[in-house]
Amino acid sequence: MKLETKVGLFFTGTIVLLGVLIFRAEKLEIGGKRNQLERFTYFDQVAGLNVQSAVRIAGVKVGDVRTITLENGKARLVLGLSSKVPIYRDASVSLGSIGILGDKFVDLDPGHSAKGPFPEGVPLPSKAGVSLENLMETLADVGKNVKGVTQALNESIGGEQGRQKLDEIVDNIRVLTAEFRSMSQENHGAINHTMANVEALSADLRDRLPKLAQQFEAVGKNLNAILDENRPELKGVVGDVRKLAQSFQGTAENLKVLTDRVNKGDGTIGKLLNDETTIKKINEAVDNVNNMLGGFNKMDFRLDMNAAQWTKRGDSRVGLGLDIVPRPDYWYSLGFASTPDGKINQSTHTITQLDPVTGQPVSAPQTIQTITTDQAFTVSAQFAKRLGPAVFSAGIVENKGGGGVELRTLDDRLRLGFLAYDFTKSDEKPNPRYRFTTSYQFWKGAYIQAGVQDIANKDLRTAFFGAGLRWKDDDLKKLVGLAGAAK
DSSP, rough: OOOHHHHHHHHHHHHHHHHHHHHHHHHHOTTTTEEEEEEEEEEOOOTTOOOOOEEEEEEEEEEEEEEEEEEEEEEEEEEEEEEOOBBBBTOOEEEEESSSSSSSEEEEOOOOOOOBBOOOOOOEEEOOOOOOHHHHHHHHHHHHHHHHHHHHHHHHHHHHHHHHHHHHHHHHHHHHHHHHHHHHTTTTTHHHHHHHHHHHHHHHHHHHHHHHHHHHHHHHHHHHHHHHHGGGGGGHHHHHHHHHHHHHHHHHHHHHHHHHHHHHHHHHHHHHHOOHHHHHHHHHHHHHHHHHHHHHHHHHEEEEEEEETTTTTTTTEEEEEEEEEEEEEEEEEEEEEEEEEEEEEEEEEEEEEEEEOOOOEEHHHHHEEEEEEEEEEEEEEEEEEETTTTTEEEEETTTTTEEEEEEEEEETEEEEEEEEOOOOOOOSOOEEEEEEEEEEEEETTEEEEEEEEOOSSSTTOOOEEEEEEEEOOOHHHHHHHHHHOOO
């Protein structure tokens, strides 16, 4: 390569690099304002803000200041914003600075999308931001106030006379605090007791006074109305009251004679109240009723309503369970369910085919096996015993004898169970029925479940999944308790 060519390439590269540095230093954009939108706003003062100062949202630069002009005594700013920045109807701008003495910038609050887009041709609302000038003005006002206070104090307590006044005030405060301290120590208990009584009395009065005032007002109105309407009849009423008092006096004498007879044991009521055997029997009956109702109060009733889809049989199982829980470590379970019961059916058909050797038609039997599902209503009744996280159960399972074990963890929210029942054998069901179930309670009493039914019978085996709801029913416990008490 010739020397002239090398020199030319060197100067060309130098010019290109110099141009890039100028663009970077002056923040110029190649392509103009093609990717920016212009908005304008007004400020009372923009001291320290320059053209090409940054426009920021949450500290991130999204544009710059295009022009700053004076219009009607206010600074008019044209802002170049990125077209990717949405501006909404409640947007606003204010002046900010990076640090105390840092560069100033325009702080843009884009607003909220629910308000809709900001209209074109309308200035952005501006707010007065916190600036160094405002801070200095505030500090100057504070300094003036402090200076005035110090001058007033100097005039009031300055000199020898002021010092003597201060000494007297300090001595008086010291004597007064000493007297208060001794008085409070001597009467500390009495003061606390008095304050407690005053607090209780004020609380009681606060609750009762409005009600008493209303009641007295209502009574006064009623008395005034009664007196105005029945003033001529009051004399007759007073006479009737006197006769009634005489009648009450005679009735009281009769009651005295009756109570004397009862106390002596005369008559049926007297014997009933004074016979210790009768009283003992009544007390025993009351104790039995209390024990029975107390036992029901300690007992829990848990309900379980669930449903599951059986994938292979194309049907669903719906169940309702009730746990009667005398104690946390054992309970009695009742269950009612409508469940699809799978059965294997076989049928033999004769088909005719051509013999490939002779070409003659040949008849041969063919056995076809199908599985049908019958929806059956079943009843379960089991006794369950809990040993730590394991729960063992036995009894009637869906109209058949059986039992199982269940592992509960995570405060009984996660349960893994295995159930075996219906140990009879048949052609369509050669092995007992085994069911594996898992459930997880994800919110309050709601849970999801999944598992496999008829694990040992290949033709009847099916997976299932579903959900359910468990809860305690206190109303049912009350009804059972009242039914037992009625008997």
